Amino acid sequence: MDIDALLKQMTLDEKIDQLMQLAAFLFDGASHEGEITGPLSDLGISSQTIHNSGSVLGGSGAAEIKRIQEAHLTTNRLNIPLLIMADIIHGYKTIFPHNLALSCSFDPELVEETARIAAKEAAVSGIHVTFAPMVDLVRDPRWGRVMESTGEDPYLNSELARAFVRGFQGQDIQTSKDSVAACVKHFAAYGAIEAGRDYNTVNMSERELREVYLPGYKAALDENAQMVMTAFNTIDGKPCSGNKALMRNLLRDEWGFNGVVISDWGSIRELIPHGVAENEKEAAALAIEAGVDIEMMTSTYVSHLKELIKEGTIEESRIDESVRRILKLKQTLGLFENPYRFLDEDKAKDVIFSEEHRLVARRAAEESIVLLENDGILPINKGDDVGLIGPFAESQDLLGPWSWIGDKNDVETLAMGIKKVFSKPISISSIQSVHAIEQEELVSAIEVAKKVDTVILALGESSDMSGEGGSRSKIDLPEIQLELLKKIHEVNNNIVVVLINGRPLDLTHVTPFAKAIVEAWFPGSSGGTAIARILSGDKNPSAKLTMSFPDTVGQIPVYYNHHNTGRPLDHNNPHNRYVSKFIDGPNMPRYPFGYGLSYSSFEYSELELSQSVLRDSKTLYVSVKVKNTKERSGDEIVQLYTRDHVGEVVRPLKELKAFKKIHLESEESKTVTFAVTEEMLRYTHSDLTCYTDPGEFTVFVGTSSANTIEASFKYQIESEEK
Ligand code: GLC
Numbered sequence: 001m002d003i004d005a006l007l008k009q010m011t012l013d014e015k016i017d018q019l020m021q022l023a024a025f026l027f028d029g030a031s032h033e034g035e036i037t038g039p040l041s042d043l044g045i046s047s048q049t050i051h052n053s054g055s056v057l058g059g060s061g062a063a064e065i066k067r068i069q070e071a072h073l074t075t076n077r078l079n080i081p082l083l084i085m086a087d088i089i090h091g092y093k094t095i096f097p098h099n100l101a102l103s104c105s106f107d108p109e110l111v112e113e114t115a116r117i118a119a120k121e122a123a124v125s126g127i128h129v130t131f132a133p134m135v136d137l138v139r140d141p142r143w144g145r146v147m148e149s150t151g152e153d154p155y156l157n158s159e160l161a162r163a164f165v166r167g168f169q170g171q172d173i174q175t176s177k178d179s180v181a182a183c184v185k186h187f188a189a190y191g192a193i194e195a196g197r198d199y200n201t202v203n204m205s206e207r208e209l210r211e212v213y214l215p216g217y218k219a220a221l222d223e224n225a226q227m228v229m230t231a232f233n234t235i236d237g238k239p240c241s242g243n244k245a246l247m248r249n250l251l252r253d254e255w256g257f258n259g260v261v262i263s264d265w266g267s268i269r270e271l272i273p274h275g276v277a278e279n280e281k282e283a284a285a286l287a288i289e290a291g292v293d294i295e296m297m298t299s300t301y302v303s304h305l306k307e308l309i310k311e312g313t314i315e316e317s318r319i320d321e322s323v324r325r326i327l328k329l330k331q332t333l334g335l336f337e338n339p340y341r342f343l344d345e346d347k348a349k350d351v352i353f354s355e356e357h358r359l360v361a362r363r364a365a366e367e368s369i370v371l372l373e374n375d376g377i378l379p380i381n382k383g384d385d386v387g388l389i390g391p392f393a394e395s396q397d398l399l400g401p402w403s404w405i406g407d408k409n410d411v412e413t414l415a416m417g418i419k420k421v422f423s424k425p426i427s428i429s430s431i432q433s434v435h436a437i438e439q440e441e442l443v444s445a446i447e448v449a450k451k452v453d454t455v456i457l458a459l460g461e462s463s464d465m466s467g468e469g470g471s472r473s474k475i476d477l478p479e480i481q482l483e484l485l486k487k488i489h490e491v492n493n494n495i496v497v498v499l500i501n502g503r504p505l506d507l508t509h510v511t512p513f514a515k516a517i518v519e520a521w522f523p524g525s526s527g528g529t530a531i532a533r534i535l536s537g538d539k540n541p542s543a544k545l546t547m548s549f550p551d552t553v554g555q556i557p558v559y560y561n562h563h564n565t566g567r568p569l570d571h572n573n574p575h576n577r578y579v580s581k582f583i584d585g586p587n588m589p590r591y592p593f594g595y596g597l598s599y600s601s602f603e604y605s606e607l608e609l610s611q612s613v614l615r616d617s618k619t620l621y622v623s624v625k626v627k628n629t630k631e632r633s634g635d636e637i638v639q640l641y642t643r644d645h646v647g648e649v650v651r652p653l654k655e656l657k658a659f660k661k662i663h664l665e666s667e668e669s670k671t672v673t674f675a676v677t678e679e680m681l682r683y684t685h686s687d688l689t690c691y692t693d694p695g696e697f698t699v700f701v702g703t704s705s706a707n708t709i710e711a712s713f714k715y716q717i718e719s720e721e722k
Helices: 003-009 012-017 024-028 039-043 047-052 062-075 099-103 108-124 144-148 154-169 206-213 215-222 244-254 280-290 300-310 316-332 345-351 355-368 414-421 439-451 479-491 527-536
Strands: 020-023 055-057 083-086 181-187 227-230 260-262 370-374 386-390 427-430 454-460 495-500 516-519 602-609 613-615 619-628 634-644 655-664 669-677 695-704 707-716
Touching: 003 316, 012 047, 012 300, 012 316, 020 024, 024 055, 024 062, 047 062, 062 083, 062 345, 083 316, 099 108, 099 144, 099 154, 099 355, 108 154, 108 345, 108 355, 154 181, 154 206, 154 215, 154 655, 181 215, 181 244, 206 215, 244 280, 260 316, 280 300, 280 316, 300 316, 355 527, 386 414, 386 439, 386 479, 414 454, 414 527, 427 439, 439 479, 454 479, 479 495, 495 527, 516 527, 602 695, 602 707, 619 634, 619 655, 619 695, 619 707, 634 669, 655 669, 669 695
Parallel strands: 020 055, 055 083, 181 227, 227 260, 386 427, 386 454, 454 495, 495 516, 613 707
Antiparallel strands: 370 516, 602 619, 619 669, 634 655, 634 695, 695 707
16 A cells, blocks of 8 residues: 555545544444434534544454444545554453563563463454553552553563563564554553552653653563553643653654554543643644644544644644554554454454463463462461352452453352362352441351361452552552451451452551461452462462552552662661651561562572673673572572662662573572673663763672672773773
């Protein structure tokens, strides 16, 4: 297809209509014979605009999408196919653990595998683009959308962003079968909203933005993600969807991204309540100038761009460049040759939610479940009398808030999993609500607790307490669940708490009453069996936290890669008042980044560096011996951090630079070796350039960010060597 020739054939109206995206229900329900009712009339959109629009949001199932595309192609004058886009965040029909859970596997290959399966199921259903990966770095668990993120570390965020894009797009988006184009979001720094309150202000220096928050987006684009979605928030006082410095100067000019940018939902029209646009016309002008190509779900472009061009406020060339990008994406996806791409209703029946996919979902959940506490009560002996109690004992609410096509009725509940894994019958006492408990439910729960050896207490957040619009000012478990825990503890203190939730929680009132705590997140379609296999020891837990669990909500933000300050707390002199600390609680989170227990135990020793000085063109090799000192084999995620002691700006006390997951049989030792290069040590200076200063570094290797052994080295620039 000759894009420029096609562009020349398009009228101005047709070009502007290409920039609009509406939800599928407006297409499939809307009559193409001109009678537009309901939401469309509210949007002031003509049926002609529908015939000319460039893309559709959503559309569930191959049949509906085929119908929409067919209807569109019969009405679109130039036979330009629709782009079909949707939110496939952590699975299509087979739902995997959400991203914050998956990230705890520290396993980019596994992440890629889950995205590959999601892409296969979506592509065969007719989806062309997924609004994923979400790579917003997060430090505030009050925000509901931390569940979509991959945590608080820029390096891990970047590695997993790449893995998601490879999984969705395959090796080459143009030729990879069963692939969907990736749309990285939300550009930028949506995860840094003040107070974790959704859609709130983001305030930070450009240096911090580049150092901490931008690497994930850049990594996704370096992996050839085809699209970018703008964020709702402001940066430096300007909402992203109208922020020319961010969207055109940085994203397009500096990074060289010439793909399609789409607004997040109504974020173009939201420039008005943000207070940077008087009206929709001004909002449209700001956004098109910033380089936002597609307007999702609002109609400022189709309502005002033509007038803005006629009055000379906007050059028509701005419209042409956006339309060209959209047509180029359709060409890249082969839609002009085949508007249905990989849509295949028959194949869908075999591919979607297959046994093979559900097994991967189970494995992904097993690799994502973090063992937070265990006094030895776990693993549970399969011959024990086990009671399963609580709001998540038989709940199907295990998919999380971004599971769209995923069906709760397909979920393997915890009770189903335990029955499958534990041969002996179990006693179950379900609580129907996460927020309330009936008297008879409480009586039944106590009765079960009295008669069994071990209680599995399944507690947590319902999915509507997490996700978009799910910010919480307190991050405790609901009060009635804490009451239930205490009452159970009065009759049986052999309690294993299993958490189903989408964010780090304040577990102050849980740890005193639980002999073990298992963080299972929203574990996905096969979550019940995965949790049961961890509880029984059939699977030895290996996951590690990628977001700190605060000791209390008052600590927030608390994260591992923090600065030292001029008055660091000296743990050997904790009573010194005039240091950076709280007088009513600890500085350290309850569970730090990189933390997670195992049924094995791993001992680190013999940390050795290949040399004490790293010169800029050389590589420093760091080796460490890791031994499994327990009788059970297990996997360990070995983590390598560095510290740059003196910088041109203050530097974090620790920064994750590498990780390796190894398997060790009982009493087995392995030597793990990492390569450290100068490039890995670079950071953003105050002039926004990125390089490494000569000087003292420490390398830390260990089982969590708070449990490492260390050694020092110097970095020298060869030309400056004495
Ligand atoms: C939502 C979300 C975004 C999603 C979009 C389309 O508001 O912020 O992540 O992709 O709308 O559903």
